[in-house]
Amino acid sequence: xxxxxxxxxxxxxxxxxxxxxxxxxxxxxxxxxxxxxxxxxxxxxxxxxxxxxxxxxxxxxxxxxxxxxxxxxxxxxxxxxxxxxxxxxxxxxxxxxxxxxxxxxxxxxxxxxxxxxxxxxxxxxxxxxxxxxxxxxxxxxxxxxxxxxxxxxxxxxxxxxxxxxxxxxxxxxxxxxxxxxxxxxxxxxxxxxxxxxxxxxxxxxxxxxxxxxxxxxxxxxxxxxxxxxxxxxxxxxxxxxxxxxxxxxxxxxxxxxxxxxxxxxxxxxxxxxxxxxxxxxxxxxxxxxxxxxxxxxxxxxxxxxxxxxxxxxxxxxxxxxxxxxxxxxxxxxxxxxxxxxxxxxxxxxxxxxxxxxxxxxxxxxxxxxxxxxxxxxxxxxxxxxxxxxxxxxxxxxxxxxxxxxxxxxxxxxxxxxxxxxxxxxxxxxxxxxxxxxxxxxxxxxxxxxxxxxxxxxxxxxxxxxxxxxxxxxxxxxxxxxxxxxxxxxxxxxxxxxxxxxxxxxxxxxxxxxxxxxxxxxxxxxxxxxx
Amino acid sequence: xxxxxxxxxxxxxxxxxxxxxxxxxxxxxxxxxxxxxxxxxxxxxxxxxxxxxxxxxxxxxxxxxx
Numbered sequence: 001x002x003x004x005x006x007x008x009x010x011x012x013x014x015x016x017x018x019x020x021x022x023x024x025x026x027x028x029x030x031x032x033x034x035x036x037x038x039x040x041x042x043x044x045x046x047x048x049x050x051x052x053x054x055x056x057x058x059x060x061x062x063x064x065x066x067x068x069x070x071x072x073x074x075x076x077x078x079x080x081x082x083x084x085x086x087x088x089x090x091x092x093x094x095x096x097x098x099x100x101x102x103x104x105x106x107x108x109x110x111x112x113x114x115x116x117x118x119x120x121x122x123x124x125x126x127x128x129x130x131x132x133x134x135x136x137x138x139x140x141x142x143x144x145x146x147x148x149x150x151x152x153x154x155x156x157x158x159x160x161x162x163x164x165x166x167x168x169x170x171x172x173x174x175x176x177x178x179x180x181x182x183x184x185x186x187x188x189x190x191x192x193x194x195x196x197x198x199x200x201x202x203x204x205x206x207x208x209x210x211x212x213x214x215x216x217x218x219x220x221x222x223x224x225x226x227x228x229x230x231x232x233x234x235x236x237x238x239x240x241x242x243x244x245x246x247x248x249x250x251x252x253x254x255x256x257x258x259x260x261x262x263x264x265x266x267x268x269x270x271x272x273x274x275x276x277x278x279x280x281x282x283x284x285x286x287x288x289x290x291x292x293x294x295x296x297x298x299x300x301x302x303x304x305x306x307x308x309x310x311x312x313x314x315x316x317x318x319x320x321x322x323x324x325x326x327x328x329x330x331x332x333x334x335x336x337x338x339x340x341x342x343x344x345x346x347x348x349x350x351x352x353x354x355x356x357x358x359x360x361x362x363x364x365x366x367x368x369x370x371x372x373x374x375x376x377x378x379x380x381x382x383x384x385x386x387x388x389x390x391x392x393x394x395x396x397x398x399x400x401x402x403x404x405x406x407x408x409x410x411x412x413x414x415x416x417x418x419x420x421x422x423x424x425x426x427x428x429x430x431x432x433x434x435x436x437x438x439x440x441x442x443x444x445x446x447x448x449x450x451x452x453x454x455x456x457x458x459x460x461x462x463x464x465x466x467x468x469x470x471x472x473x474x475x476x477x478x479x480x481x482x483x484x485x486x487x488x489x490x491x492x493x494x495x496x497x498x499x500x501x502x503x504x505x506x507x508x509x510x511x512x513x514x515x516x517x518x519x520x521x522x523x524x525x526x527x528x529x530x
Numbered sequence: 531x532x533x534x535x536x537x538x539x540x541x542x543x544x545x546x547x548x549x550x551x552x553x554x555x556x557x558x559x560x561x562x563x564x565x566x567x568x569x570x571x572x573x574x575x576x577x578x579x580x581x582x583x584x585x586x587x588x589x590x591x592x593x594x595x596x
Contacts, residue, residue, distance in 0.1 A: 375548070376545075378552060384556065384563060385560040386558070386563035386566075387552050402537060403536045403539060407547075409548065
């Protein structure tokens, strides 16, 4: 598939020397910035997205898109295409040496619109995002606009932010009410803000190879008709290291070889050597090497995600190891969390503290993701002889004793973080037997008239009423049966009502509808005094 | 006869437990870490205090599946 470009054009404001004040400028046209742009546009907020490049980066990079991300993409109009064109999988298998140690299933439950996980190479996802952005008249995507300076008025934040930009036609300034930095792990915006970006750097080197099997090739073990995530600890074809395998779309496979701390990076880049490693694994040399990269990774985050009227999202704010697919997925969730809040503040419907809650909730999520990612990385790459021996014991015992299975960690796959202490939530006043508590993600369920509950999320706050309809002000009500999948998933009784934020997070819930309580919870969730 | 418990004991905290186990001996030399593990074994055996259960654990640890 041809990848769309966003070639440079001199903007009217640069040509005329008369900059306009923009509500939102997004720096960075990756998956996070483009998702946020589409989200804001759907809330009728015009957006300018700038990027120092004019095309989608090559290579597959991110591969796994989690259910929550697919639900976000779905309401932005590309979720069904990504789910259709990507490879669905839910089973993960973990091997130790020549044996299978353990297998897991991500979503053994039926009745969800979106699958647990879809694999699709990042450039293919970005292509769909770029096309959707280019079709939207409320979004302007400008290539080859490089951010070189950023000025805010500390005394008077309402004066907004000035962005100093370099384009092929020279320097010029843009002005924005709000700026969102989605410009990646090396974020120039973060550097201009002088924010620290600290954490742990892992010494191990990893080699990623994307390979396409030749027609009729018979790789050992792989069944393209049944895609699964395979992870090997210490396999016979790559002794002493780990290997991860994922199926991608269009017959592409992603293989990730751990090379260790002492790898000779230059030697490892040699395509002949890479082919040798892949051939040893697959038991055939009938494949094409489509892309490869050697990398090292870090788990770290920016000290703050908000500085005045500049917000950070995605890799600009936090970075994780690839084990667990928590990078791009958490970035898309940043955008999901931020979009409705920024729109509410711009429209005067929400208080400025909504944007502090973005920082609070997404730092909580980043720390959660970093903790998971760091633990997985420590398991995959033990730092001492005893750590290695304990891991060997856990893997050995996992094959014959249940207690050891949860100790094996080849990456815990991305799940939305539960924001238990969110300042936007109204805590339960009654006992609930189950279901998501305030701050937790709202689960999907099929609707009686066809369609899915997840398709209703996004546009505005929703009040889910179980059993019978209620009359509530300032919120859309959806009546659901008092029994069935939705009622079970939400832990609802007949008469229960659940308030859901536009980013599909539970804001409050009650067993009996009370208009005043709903009004107060809505105010709180908008960062307004009740 | 008491039976050795083989059900997962840490629920959602399994990874946190494992990270703590690794952190507890981080920084020790290999020799010191092996001594640490031996002491830990004796401490836990005493805590369990049931020879029948411990015999089942010894057997499971012994078992090879080659």
